[in-house]
Amino acid sequence: METYSVGYLVGSLAKASINRKLARALTKLAPKHLVMHEIPIGELPLYSYDYDKDFPEVARKFKQAIADVDAVLFVTPEYNRSIPGALKNAIDWASRPYGHNSFARKPSGLIGTSPGSIGTAVAQQQLRGVLCFCNSPLMNTVEAYIQFKPGLIDDDDNVTDESTRQFLHNYLKEYIAFIQRVLTVHPRKPV
């Protein structure tokens, strides 16, 4: 099987982000054909179309990082039953300038964790709509709403609960199969 590169965007800027912890745990759990790394969003200024004629270096690098991967994975918290502002800002940067939408035909997946029992479900539903508009083929199932409990992921980014570990492993297996299907229909253009 071919190896796929996945850039993950963490929707939290917090140093102790549980979503970044989840992303790192996924990186460890990933099958060897899925190579994952973070595409940082924290240094992006607030987007305005005033930048469209001349994107700053940080935004150009951000768009290039998305262009360089086979697929993106959004690992996001839910803030006030919605998408965190920092993540929406990053998506707005990536989607512009008009005609240069980084997400077009780029396979994507969603996952998130929160201490609450519905584990980011509302934010993810909203993010689905945004990614649909951005023309990103998005994995429908498996849905992954992870309730975070203290100790769920240890200091070495291992998932301590066996059923959650199995669930995440299966999620990644489905995700790699999804990426493969999308890229069979829409092969990547050379970058």
Ligand code: FNR
């Ligand atoms: C939250 N939190 C939260 N949790 C949730 O399940 N639904 C929600 O709507 C919100 N709203 C919310 C707003 C704001 C501004 C903050 C800071 C937090 C709690 C949230 O799930 C918790 O802080 C997680 O630790 C956030 O994930 P990261 O940032 O640690 O990855």
